[in-house]
Amino acid sequence: MTQFVMNRSKLWSRKSKEDKVFDLINFLFLTTLSLVVLYPLYFIIIASISNPDSVYNGDVWFWPQGITFEGYERIFQDNRIWTGYKNTVLYTVVGTLVNVTLTLMAAYALSRKDLVGRNFFMILFVFTMFFSGGLIPTYLVVKNLGMVDTMWALIIPKAVAVWNLIVARTFFQSTIPDELLESAKMDGCSNTKFFLKIVLPLSKPIIAVMVLFYAVTHWNSFFDALIYLNNEDKYPLQLILRSILIQNEASASMVGDVESFAAQQRIADLIKYGVIIVAAIPLLILYPFIQKYFVKGALIGSIKG
Structure with a gap:
C-alpha cells in the first residue's frame, strides 16, 4: 500500500500544472456525479430502517433516526411479497435461459460468412427495432396462441432482443476466427459440436x-x-411493487393492526422504502460476480468489427 501511494505521488509530481487542474476538475465532477447517483439509493436504505415519524418530519438526511426494522417485518409477513418473489425468480430464470439460448444461436449463425442470405435475415431483425405491430395486434397474437395469463406471454414475445443479437454477433465475428472452424472441420467436427464445444467455452464474456x-x-x-x-x-414482484408504490395499496396484513390513519400512512411510506430495497437486492448481489466478464464482453461486442 505504501509503495502504491509513493508511485502515485511521483506520477502526480511529474504532471504539468494544466494536467493537474484537468485531473482535479475531473475528480470533482465525477465525485459530484457519483453522489448524485448514489445518494437516492443511500437515502432509501436509511429511510427503510428509520422511525417513520422521523422520515415523515424530514429529520432523516445522512443517518438513520430511531432505527427500526418494523417495515421489513411487515413486508415479509405479506404473502404477496413471497408469491411475487417466487414468480419473478421463475420468470427471470426461465426467460433468461430462453433469451440467451436463442440469442447466441441466432448471433452465431448470422456471424458465419457461409450462411446464405445472412444480410437479408439481419435486415429483417433490424427492421423490428424501428417498426412493430403495436400493443393491440401483439395482444391479439398472444391471445390467439393461448398464452394469456401464462408466464409464456412474458417470455416468448420478447425472446430475442435485436440489440443484444447485434452485440453478440459482433463478438463472434471479432473473437472466433474462421481458421478455428476450418481446423475443427478437418478433425471431423460438425457445426453443432463446434458451437457447443468450442464457441461457447470461448464466449463466457458475452454470455x-x-x-x-x-x-x-x-x-x-x-x-x-x-x-x-x-x-x-x-x-x-415488480407488479406488486407498483401497486404499493403508485397505487398506495399496502395490504391489510401490513398496516391492518394500526388504528390511526396517519400512523398507517407513515408505516406505508416505511414499507415502500423497504420494498424497493427488497426488490433490488438480488441484482445488487449478482452483478459483482459477473462484472469482469460484463465489461470485457460489452466492449468487445459493441466496438470491434
Whole structure:
C-alpha cells in the first residue's frame, strides 16, 4: 500500500500544472456525479430502517433516526411479497435461459460468412427495432396462441432482443476466427459440436453480458405482466411493487393492526422504502460476480468489427 501511494505521488509530481487542474476538475465532477447517483439509493436504505415519524418530519438526511426494522417485518409477513418473489425468480430464470439460448444461436449463425442470405435475415431483425405491430395486434397474437395469463406471454414475445443479437454477433465475428472452424472441420467436427464445444467455452464474456442484460430486464419488467396476466397469484414482484408504490395499496396484513390513519400512512411510506430495497437486492448481489466478464464482453461486442 505504501509503495502504491509513493508511485502515485511521483506520477502526480511529474504532471504539468494544466494536467493537474484537468485531473482535479475531473475528480470533482465525477465525485459530484457519483453522489448524485448514489445518494437516492443511500437515502432509501436509511429511510427503510428509520422511525417513520422521523422520515415523515424530514429529520432523516445522512443517518438513520430511531432505527427500526418494523417495515421489513411487515413486508415479509405479506404473502404477496413471497408469491411475487417466487414468480419473478421463475420468470427471470426461465426467460433468461430462453433469451440467451436463442440469442447466441441466432448471433452465431448470422456471424458465419457461409450462411446464405445472412444480410437479408439481419435486415429483417433490424427492421423490428424501428417498426412493430403495436400493443393491440401483439395482444391479439398472444391471445390467439393461448398464452394469456401464462408466464409464456412474458417470455416468448420478447425472446430475442435485436440489440443484444447485434452485440453478440459482433463478438463472434471479432473473437472466433474462421481458421478455428476450418481446423475443427478437418478433425471431423460438425457445426453443432463446434458451437457447443468450442464457441461457447470461448464466449463466457458475452454470455455474462447477455445474462445480465436479460435478467435485469425480466426482473424489472411489470408492463407485460400488467397486460397479459389476470391471476394475482401469477403477478411478478415488480407488479406488486407498483401497486404499493403508485397505487398506495399496502395490504391489510401490513398496516391492518394500526388504528390511526396517519400512523398507517407513515408505516406505508416505511414499507415502500423497504420494498424497493427488497426488490433490488438480488441484482445488487449478482452483478459483482459477473462484472469482469460484463465489461470485457460489452466492449468487445459493441466496438470491434
